Amino acid sequence: MIEMLDIHKSFSGIEVLKGVSLRARAGRIHALVGENGAGKSTLIKTMAGVIQPDSGSLKLDGQSLRWRTPGEAKAHGVHVIYQEFVQFAELSVAENIFMGDKRLSPGGFLKRRDMNQRASELLSKLGVQIDPTALVGDLSVADQQMVEIAKALSHKVQVLILDEPTAVISGLEVELLFERLRQLRQEGVAIIYVSHRLEEIFQLCDDITVIKDGELVGSRLVSEIDQSQLVAMMVGRQLADLYPKRKARKIGATVLVAKDIRSGSRVKGCSLSLRCGEITALAGMIGSGRTELAMALFGAEALSGGSITVDGAEVKHMTPALAIELGIGFLTEDRKKEGLAMLQDVAANVTASSLGDVTRRGMLDRAAEQRLAEEAIAQYRIACRGPSTPVALMSGGNQQKVLLARWARTANKVLILDEPTRGVDVGAKADIYRMMHEAADRGLAILMISSELLEVVGMAERVVVMRDGKISGELAGEDISEHAIMTLATKAHEEAGVPA
Template identity: 40%
Template sequence: MKIELKNISKAFGVNQVLKDISLTVNSGEVHALMGENGAGKSTLMNILTGLFPASGGKIFIDGEERTFQNPREAELFGISFIHQEMNSWPELTVMENLFLGREIKKNGLLNNKEMRKQSRAAFNELGVNIPLNVEIGTLSVGQQQMIEIAKSFLSNLQILIMDEPTSALTERETSKLFEVIQHLKKRGVGIIYISHRMEEIFKLSDVVTVMRDGKVIDTKPTKDTNVNELVKKMVGREITDYYPHKNTPVGDVTFEVSHLESATNKFHDISFSVKSGEILAFSGLMGSGRTEVMRAVFGIDKPKSGVIKLHGKPIRIRKPLDAIRHGIGFLTENRKDEGLILDFSIRENVTLPSTRNFVKNLFFNTKMAMLFVRDLIQRLTIRSTGTEQIVGNLSGGNQQKVVLAKWVGISPKVLILDEPTRGVDVGSKREIYELMNELAGKGVPIIMVSSDLPEVLGVSDRIIVMHEGRIAGEILGKDANQEKIMQLATLGE
């Protein structure tokens, strides 16, 4: 299958998001699509698969003009789009999610035997072993992502669109995915691969297209370009230092966690402290308990035991509201379900944890809130039409910045960031790192959970590595390298 997008444009009201885009994708090739958050990559793919109509331009498939009325129609035609945010129903089982809207029936009844057979075949091709009868909401983000990928194998797949597919995968899952992509290429499947991870682009893709501000800047064979050239085309400038130097001093211990024990056996006897102005990274493999510890600290999950101290005094956190009242902010790894209310505006989301600051004489001061949010939009360079834009209409990276703005807005005493740059472009990553340094310079202790080892090494003062629910070791940032971290993460010693 050959897809040609010719002179595609798209406007949402007065906001012109795509301008005269032309793109060609061929069978059996991996075509990388790169650009900053808000460049229009996902919008272009949503037009191709029928979620949005184009304002102008035409789509040709194998030389014939075609448009799809909805993504289901595109999928039946052989074009499948795996979105960055999972489109699953948490209360349904894995198999129910896999076949939702495409159930197999026999004599008017569900043919569970055949659906199980096809589900297992898809999982076998991916090399994953996930029970089919468990609710999908009980699974890890990485497992849910692999299920999304497996869905595409159940259709007449000819073109596969992947939007940041490895953002929530373990190293093993990512390696298996790359094997699957090579297998699909040999079968003649064309793949549009949207990613901000440069190493993946150069490892997988045959062709790369760079978009900026709703336009195509360049398309060329991947072998004919390099990282610095791509970055410059993406952001319109050179970024010579991906991890800005942190030169702020680290002060005294501000926040302490002692002997924290999970009520659900996810982690055991966790003790650590973080100092004012310090960036403390938590590293480890997916499932090691990093995120679960932070959820317990913030009051989302109730621990069995443990003591938390702020400025040397014990504090009691039974629910997230308690943590917020103590000045603790928590950017969760699952921004869609836990970090944002997608049908609320930017202003409503950002002011949610600090509403009390804008109430005077029992009335909410909307004007003051708007000025406050405008300042944060500018400070974090959130690409939007303004404070009242609905968050669900923003790109994934800009949604991430809204979550970050929400917690920066409470003037945190402690800030916990779980995968702060997941799905964020290289220019925005640099901005987030600079913001972290700025907050640390003001004495804010920052705890960062990250699966990105270069990020862990590039921004942290100290690193705690977890293995199977326990702290395996601690390394000063200046003494750390990938080998030391991986040894602790995989062997626990």
Template identity: 35%
Template sequence: MNSSDAIVQLRGVSRYFGGVTALDNVNFSCKAGSIHGILGENGAGKSTLIKILSGVLGASEGQILNNGKQVSYRSTAEATADGIVCIFQELSLVPDLTVAENIFIDQPPRRMGMIDNRKQRQMAVELLARIKCEDVDPDAHIRELSLSRRQMIEIAKALAKNPRVLILDEATSALTSNDVETVYDLMNELRADGVACIFISHRMKEVDALCDRLSVFRNGQHIQSFDKGGLNETEIVQLMIGREITAQYPPKRSTPIGETTLSVSSLRWENSLKGVDLQVNAGEIVGLGGLDGQGHKELLLGLFGALRGMTGEITFQGGTYKPSSPAQSKRQGLALVPEDRKTEGLMLEMSIGDNILLPNYKSVSQAGVINGRLANEAIAKAIELLQIKVGSADDPVETLSGGNQQKVVIAKWLMLNPDIILLNDPTRGIDVGTKQEIYRLMRDLVEAGKSVLLYSTDYAELIGCCDRVCVMYDGRIVSELEGDTLTEEAIVAASLNIHKDDPA
């Protein structure tokens, strides 16, 4: 790319954290009216790059140029004032404020020095219509919304700032398929209006659908930039991980299926579960498929004892099971990896080691007192088992990359040696290398006689990982697919409750 075409540029930019090099002499540029994809594993330097561009961090070395002018932002407010807005993977919304208040939290409309609530609400309604979220009440509190809707509000909040450079960090990973299409349309509109979009995603289908140009990062270095179509997917992945890739998904079941671990009959809860029937056997991965909001999350939460008032019959390990609390479910031999690792799975300011020990204190205690030797051995074992990349187990878990944070969430539950592991979209926002590690781990668990119940928004993942897939629609399981019937076409059809014998 000719440097004169670039709206933002990095020249020889490095960033150090103590003795760790997060970015190493990076040269990068993005031009107006384009969508530029950034690819790389977790820990490759992508997050550091966008934090420097958006004013969260300063560069240790090098130059940053915006429209040819050298800049050095000391805050996100300075970057925003200069037209650079970032939608981070971690939501920045205030749960107890309304949708309208969150969208305009930085720059609310004013009248006579006071916030003009009427105008703020009107402007919020207009933005909600633009992102096709007319169903969202601008007066609703953020805590009342689903994760997908919260992510869309984060996007509306960014659009309210009229960016010239919009950075999206895994902004589609929590969205429903309909919302993803809306984001596609928005980005295409912004590109047509001359806005530069920098797009980070681990979903190659999204990158291929949207981006004009791609840049690959690895170990803090800018490896290569190229126009879309310049390299095929296998070549791109090899650049990302620095080695040839083996099969993405491990071979399916090589041991005989075991006895039934979990059996569910006529499970109901409020308006989300309307009579779920499900069976999970030892030695298999059972997938949950379907469009978002069909009861998958509630099913997993209910099985883990996090819902009150659930009815129906559940048998676990041959006996009647009535989940009344997560603590009880944990004792019975169930583990849940939740949807949002940052708000539901981790205590971000606590250390990596303490997060691993949270459900495991009893196993490392003697007479009610934590045994330091046992605790350190358990932490070291968990880090080794999941190959978690850490400097020290005493570091805050928030210092880890997203993929390594997810490994911590999984590790803390595996230390309990559960019989069944409930996984809620565990690879969302995770790089391809870490995904492969998690896929292998799931397969190793079931080969050892455990059971895995996996909900995923990635249909290819369900097909590649699962022995069976149960598709949910409107709070029920409407189809069970396996073998030759387990195809993306069949999952999509069942997700829409379309049957082959239905008239066209």
């Protein structure tokens, strides 16, 4: 059993953990939940020796301990899979998994071939086929996450902590991860599991601890509470329906038409059209080419075939700059790599794609920038100290809101959102859904990529499903269901002999 007792932690005078306690028992899966910025990741980092608590104690199997480094925590079998994991892009998958492993040190006995072999075994236990010699930088975020999980499992673990492990994986991969976690629970590992997907908690976890604003709200048995009680504990109020009621909105003209687009190795001839005032979802399994198709539409990937037409005029060479000029916005799935300027503050990030609004005679108008940022902070309930908070210091969900605020300001025609609610808490999800409906009401065409089927069914008026680089079907209105989407996304219907 690992116990955290009365943990306090302040950053530059602001108390982020105000006496939080958590007890996770061996052979059980303990959910740690709370809104964005509640302090979950900070608490985890104190358990892992990454940051030092100001006060409070830590006990492992009744023994009081204090680690000064992550290495000391690891030596006691405490392993963490971080929300914002750090990997070495230029090293191979196997090298990342065994990085820092003593057996690999000079004179160690693990040879490269054995290392690759072991890495393969660990990954296939997780049910993924990843080449152990591939460079981590070339993998998708989902595969990088699987590598991170394999890395933790390459050690003897007593306590395994996962900070939003399913934020970047979906469907089958989630199932395989859960299977592995249940197996580890069986083997007596204490598991702490952080997630904003509440249905996962009811599926997987035994115990639950809720924190809010750095304070303990309570710990319960999962079997004791239901979803709406949990939401009330988290956000401190009853939440109405997560998905806004669909207003009878007039679907307008077609603004963007993609014809037989080909790009890279993953987009193999896709056609779709987007209409004003309509929320269209692009569904499909990870690796089906959804993100790559979206990147091609935005000009972030070159076309090797097909055409893109915006407002009836063919765009010969789409580039991101041209797309922005045409009123197309793109919220990327990888906010750290492609979206946010991590070292800059909220104000700079919110206005990054609409610099025209905050420059006067070529000079940055800092006051205008601050004002726009303050508006966005209020409108999207972004938890931060103000427009000059560096985004690097903000919680994951709040970083996502900053990016959304940016694109909602910039795009006036098409808004492409790749996994817009990844890592976002329930309250904020409701805010984002509301914002998407408002944008559609204003006449924007919205294309939402989502791996969460409930979200697709709850939000989309039309669903375009991809499979293996091609569009495998479209669903609209009453025909949209989880089952229908899954059928189109997987090969099931081919085997059943139904034509695609």
